[in-house]
Structures are given as structure tokens and as C-alpha cells.
Amino acid sequence: MSTKSSLHEVSPYVTRDGSEIRELLHPGQHGVRNQSLAEAVIPPGTATLLHRHKTSEEIYHVTQGKGLMTLGGEIFAIAVGDSVAIAPGTPHRVENTGTGALHILCCCAPAYTHDDTELL
Numbered sequence: 001m002s003t004k005s006s007l008h009e010v011s012p013y014v015t016r017d018g019s020e021i022r023e024l025l026h027p028g029q030h031g032v033r034n035q036s037l038a039e040a041v042i043p044p045g046t047a048t049l050l051h052r053h054k055t056s057e058e059i060y061h062v063t064q065g066k067g068l069m070t071l072g073g074e075i076f077a078i079a080v081g082d083s084v085a086i087a088p089g090t091p092h093r094v095e096n097t098g099t100g101a102l103h104i105l106c107c108c109a110p111a112y113t114h115d116d117t118e119l120l
Helices: none
Strands: 020-025 036-042 051-053 057-064 066-071 074-079 083-086 092-096 102-109 117-119
Touching: 036 092, 051 092, 057 066, 057 074, 066 083, 092 102
Parallel strands: none
Antiparallel strands: 020 036, 036 102, 051 117, 057 083, 057 102, 066 074, 066 092
């Protein structure tokens, strides 16, 4: 199993919440066991679907763009350099309010699976 990946060599796919994801490190493909790291890209004027993860804790870190984060009952602005902790079971979504793509690094522990994603 590989312990390294390169963003531009990873093929994207669309998750249940509608975001385009590149799995940078995932137990199914790489030498990690308890977490996953992905880059999500949300195009301008779009948003992910409101969802929650039954088991996974997530950390989002914004690397490019700006938007609005819905987290439980809160809605707040996010921009480059911001990090957000998302506890298991917490409804969340991201809306891109900028003119360019919104890029977010997403760390999940345990690792992301479609089966752990519940659309709301």
C-alpha cells in the first residue's frame, strides 16, 4: 500500500452530498488505517446537500475560496485558513459564495464511507 499520493494524480468522484472529492489518503488505497484525507471542490454558486455522518468526526480546512458553513443550528462565513470541527451526527453543508472554486481539505476519522453519510 502506498504512503504517498499526489493531488493531480488522483481521480475525482462525487460523494452523496454532491461535492467533488479526491481521496488523497484512504485505508482502501493507502497506508493509513483510522482516517482519510480528501480535497473537496465546490464550484461557485453551488452548495453541498445537508447531511451528517453517523460515525465519522470530520475536520474541514479551507485552502481556497470562501463560503458559508451550516453546522447544526449555526451558519457562518468560512475562508482560506479557517478550520471547522464537525462532530459525528451533526448536520452540515457548505455553500460557495465566491467567484472561484471553494477547496476544502476534509479529514474523517474513522475514514469516509458512503454508507456513513445520511442526507437530510
